[in-house]
Amino acid sequence: MTLRRFKTTALLLCAACLALAGWMLFHSLTGVQMVGCGVGSGCDSVMGSPWAYVLGGVPVSLPAVVSYLLLALCIVFLGGESPEDRSLDRILWPMMLTLAGAIAGAALWFCYLQLSVLHAFCKYCTLLHLLGCVLAGLILVAGRTLSLSKGRYGWFAVGLVSAAVFAFVQSRTLPAAAYDTGRTEAALPTFSEGEVPVLGPSDAPEELTLLFDFQCIHCRRLHPDLPELLEKAGGQYRIHLCPVPLSSACNPYIPSTGVDRFAGSCPLTRYALAVWYACPDAYGAYWDYLLGGGDARAAVAPAEAEARARALLGEDFQTAVKDPRIDAYLRKVEELFGRTSNAEKSGVPRLIHGQKWLVPETDQADELLELIRLSL
Numbered sequence: 001m002t003l004r005r006f007k008t009t010a011l012l013l014c015a016a017c018l019a020l021a022g023w024m025l026f027h028s029l030t031g032v033q034m035v036g037c038g039v040g041s042g043c044d045s046v047m048g049s050p051w052a053y054v055l056g057g058v059p060v061s062l063p064a065v066v067s068y069l070l071l072a073l074c075i076v077f078l079g080g081e082s083p084e085d086r087s088l089d090r091i092l093w094p095m096m097l098t099l100a101g102a103i104a105g106a107a108l109w110f111c112y113l114q115l116s117v118l119h120a121f122c123k124y125c126t127l128l129h130l131l132g133c134v135l136a137g138l139i140l141v142a143g144r145t146l147s148l149s150k151g152r153y154g155w156f157a158v159g160l161v162s163a164a165v166f167a168f169v170q171s172r173t174l175p176a177a178a179y180d181t182g183r184t185e186a187a188l189p190t191f192s193e194g195e196v197p198v199l200g201p202s203d204a205p206e207e208l209t210l211l212f213d214f215q216c217i218h219c220r221r222l223h224p225d226l227p228e229l230l231e232k233a234g235g236q237y238r239i240h241l242c243p244v245p246l247s248s249a250c251n252p253y254i255p256s257t258g259v260d261r262f263a264g265s266c267p268l269t270r271y272a273l274a275v276w277y278a279c280p281d282a283y284g285a286y287w288d289y290l291l292g293g294g295d296a297r298a299a300v301a302p303a304e305a306e307a308r309a310r311a312l313l314g315e316d317f318q319t320a321v322k323d324p325r326i327d328a329y330l331r332k333v334e335e336l337f338g339r340t341s342n343a344e345k346s347g348v349p350r351l352i353h354g355q356k357w358l359v360p361e362t363d364q365a366d367e368l369l370e371l372i373r374l375s376l
Helices: 003-030 042-047 061-077 089-118 123-147 152-172 217-233 265-278 280-290 302-321 324-339 365-375
Strands: 178-183 206-212 237-243 350-353 356-361
Touching: 003 042, 003 061, 003 123, 042 089, 042 123, 042 217, 061 089, 061 123, 089 123, 089 152, 123 152, 206 217, 206 324, 217 237, 217 365, 237 265, 237 324, 265 280, 265 302, 265 324, 280 302, 356 365
Parallel strands: 206 237
Antiparallel strands: 178 356, 206 350, 350 356
């Protein structure tokens, strides 16, 4: 590999990484929506999580931009024409190898978070990490062929250690649970006993309404925490479980944009309600299945959900899915969704108490309970 070819390839990779990291930083600072990163998408789940920040509120894309910018500058000044300029190589190569190690280590850390913690993948983040690892590998190989025959692994290891330090600091400085809240003066629909499932003691002094979509990854992440939340609340709350489809195909309050990310929500909601009304003893296991059974990644296809509902209801399936109570419920819950939404604030899961509502972004029962007590 010649120096010229290395510099050209490395600079092209750096430019691509800088563009991606810069675009994500712009999104974090301004809130401008990235293409394909709407509500409920993997990008939304990753970039809207506390793990998208470090030191309590600094976007992680900022140190990425700085790292790739420093790396690009090192590559530009590498291998100068004069002896004095080439003497800089003894400084530039260790810097480049350290940055390469840090980039590779950060890529491993954030891929681990997406896979094991967030259970969602951001295509922009994943592409950035992939290109970053290719760039790091290129620098490591070039360090042997163009300059450092010894010591290159040591500098690369220093970078890996710095990435580990970053991961430790981030895990200790996560920002407080994010949330969105609002209030409406409009009269809101309520649900009678038996109309929807209810979690919590019947004599609880306060009632909450939870709007959720079976295809919403935030909702699936919240679902297994509800029993712990009610236990920690000490009998203070009852929660009405109200599925609301976020598809423009059946929800008049969802604008049609040409890309329906919740296209399966309409049949999933109908099957769930059919099981609830026709066979209430079986709804718990069925709804848990639709919500992933504790695995936020386990989205269920409508065909699979229909097959299981048919197995539960048998010959009564067709009658159950055409139950007029389902259509009456959908009109009511969609109205509730519409009256607590606007163009900027329409996310789920949404907890409603009286005329106040809260959209939490946390999967910790303690934090969620604190948000409910502060906001509702």
